Amino acid sequence: MTDILMPKATAVWLVDNTSLTFDQIADFCGLHPLEVRGIADGEVARDIRGADPIANGQLSREELDAAQASDAYRMVAQKSRHAELLKPVKKAPRYTPVSRRQDRPDAIAWFLRNHPEVTDAQISRLLGTTKATIDQVRNRAHWNSANIKPVDPVTLGLATQMELDSVVRKAADKRAKDDAKRGIVEPDGPTLEPASETGVVSHDDDHVDSQVDHHDDEDGDED
Structure with a gap:
């Protein structure tokens, strides 16, 4: 069955303007019969204005008449005249002016x-x-490897700052998630340096030094 535009709005119109059964409307609109019953009872889609499927080219008058004449008849939707507007537009490849194309290797090297x-x-x-x-x-x-120099794409005019920031941010977030899965955690701050580099001496070292000085003094007195 062809998917129709605005199925709930179409169901509202069919409930209000035809003698179709809930099952027929549900089948045509791709809804559940209980949902159509809720529309008829005013519990569902109460604020939605009905859309005439005949006027918008989704249903022929002949199909509707045949369905109203037989409860077992199931209507077949026509291809809407607006269907082309709903097709996803494939994004065209990014266009780079000819004068800028020789700068791409520099931007690649920067990345x-x-x-x-x-x-x-x-x-x-x-x-x-x-x-x-x-x-x-x-x-x-x-x-042209000999002449390639890393230059950021914003300076070269190949991308905007917002586009560059977005790409870098997404890549950094993905890398952080991958590292977390592997149990790799970045240190929160600088690591501790050896005591010999910081100049900090422990109390035990002070005690040993004092004992050495004391023995040296005793040896001097004996002499």
């Missing part, structure tokens, strides 16, 4: 050096490049 947690797929989407190019820059196999 590889400063944000290794960002995946190749994220870099590809942000810069409009390919994984093959990323691998070439990473392995220094790019034809």
Whole structure:
């Protein structure tokens, strides 16, 4: 069965304007018969205005008449004239001006050096490049490797600051979750330094030093 637009609004209209059974309306609108009964009782969709399926091209008058003549008849929805508007629009590949395309390797190098947690797929989407190019820059196999210098994509005009921040934040969050699953925890603060570097001496060391000094004094008196 073809999915219809605004199923509850359509059910409201059919309940109010036809003699169809709850089962027929439920079957056509993709709802449960009890939900249609609730619409008829005013307990469900009370604030929804009915939508005429004939006017919006989802149901023919012939189908409706046939269904009203027989309770066993099940209506078949027509393809809506608005169905094309509901199709998901495939996002086009990111367009990069020709004058900026030679800057992509520099931006890739910047990501590889400063944000290794960002995946190749994220870099590809942000810069409009390919994984093959990323691998070439990473392995220094790019034809222009000698002239590639890491430069952030915002400076190069390949992305906005908000886009860059979003990509880096998502990659960092994912890395933190993966590390947590593996039991890797980042230290909260600096680690303790050896006492020899901090200049802190324990009380036991002071006691030993005092004993040594005392013995030295006794030896001096005997002499």
